[in-house]
Structures are given as C-alpha cells and as structure tokens.
Amino acid sequence: MHTLNPDRDETGEDLTIAKFSSRIADEQDRTASHRLDPVDIRPITAADLEAVETLYLQVFANTFRPAFGRRPLETQVQIHLALRQARDRPTEGILAAWEDDQLVGVNLWKTAETGAVLLADSLRALAPLGPLGILRFLLVHLTVYIRYKPAAEEAYLCGPAIAPTHRGRGIGLALMQQTEHAVREAGKTYISALVASNNLAFRGLVQKLGYREVWIRKTPVRNWVFGESEIVRIEKPLKVN
C-alpha cells in the first residue's frame, strides 16, 4: 500500500546514534546549506512502532481516509500497529529521526524479503472496524493503493514522512541519505519510489539526491480519490562499497 502525496500539506558499521549524527553533519556539508539541529537518526525498536505509525498516519491522513473514513487516529494507529506486528520482522526497513524524545521524521521501505501479513492475521487486526469497515478497508486497498512487489535487488520507499512542524530543516534529506546507506549495506543495488507528480517537495528532494525520473503515468482512480492525476517512478542506483 503506498502513499505518494500527503495532506496538502538503515554498514558493516554500527547504526549508532553517534555515527548517524556525524554522518549527517558530513553529508549536510556536502549536499545542503540547511541548518540541521541535533537530530538523531536511527533504526527503530519495537517500542517505537506506535509513535512511527502515528506520525505516518498523521502525515498521510488524506491518503488513508478512503480506507478508514472518519475513524479516530487512535483506531487507525491500533490497526496499522496490529498489521505491522503480524509481520515476521516488524521493525525492519524503518529509520526514525528524533529530536530530544520527540519523533520528527520516519522513512520506511520494502524489499523482496519484507514479510507479508497473512489474511487471517489481517482480519484479526482489522476486527475493530467491524464487517462493513473491513470490507471498505480491503476494497480500498485492492483498488486504490499501489501494491508494489520490489525486485530482488531493489528497495522501494514508502516514505519519508516529516512532521509538518519540522520540515525545511534538512531532516528529510538526512533521512533519505541514511536510508540509502542502510539499503546499500543490506545488499540492494537500487532504490525506487512512486511519487505523485504534484508532490514538488519530494520531487525536489530526490532530484537533489540524484534520483532519475523513469516514467510518468496517469492514475485515473487515484485522481478521483485523492486528486493525484499522475505518478512518477523515481530510481537511483546505489554505489556498492
């Protein structure tokens, strides 16, 4: 399931906070003129999952509305959490940016190894929606959202999502750089995403990082549901160290 445009609005090295922070500073010097206040970027733990799902659902509220209707954020978070916990390795493929103890950004990606959720587990996770709510959720997932299966060498992005209060500070760029690093270390040779053509912020960000726009396609169903008339596929080969 994928989110392309929100509300109009992972070395042989350890993935330690200190290394991430210093690497962010180095790469910041090379690629941007942003001021990046101390933000720690690190893989998440199981204890972080609820905060991650909350930020993701807040940032992509428009995208998830068709599936959830007007149900409270809390319900949506509990359902996403249950679906994620039903996977083999729920925390894999997620990096988070923290300022003090506040989660300010996340990036998520899928690979061919990312565990799928079994139908029986999904239905259990969706139970709070009731029968009609479950039907709606499944229908929207099957018809509106993009179900993408990454190739063996590929990492497919399902983010990033930066808290609206923390945008424009270089956090998205830093998260993307650390994601590329983690993905490369996991043995993947390229990274990809689908982005709504009207998401100029993310297109600008990835252009800066050297991504190539591979194709652009009309998306009538998503246009009707979200006002996203086209999607753009972006890709970047990752240098093998």
Ligand SMILES: CC(C)(COP(=O)(O)OP(=O)(O)OC[C@H]1O[C@@H](n2cnc3c(N)ncnc32)[C@H](O)[C@@H]1OP(=O)(O)O)[C@@H](O)C(=O)NCCC(=O)NCCS
């Ligand atoms: C897109 C997003 C991740 C950018 O995060 P951010 O932390 O604000 O971005 P940064 O501060 O790191 O900006 C890095 C570069 O991205 C580009 N950029 C960021 N915001 C931009 C905007 N509003 N308009 C145009 N370009 C923008 C710029 O090139 C910027 O470099 P510059 O400031 O030197 O010009 C953030 O706006 C976001 O979370 N949006 C909603 C979720 C989303 O769309 N995710 C992508 C889904 S496919």
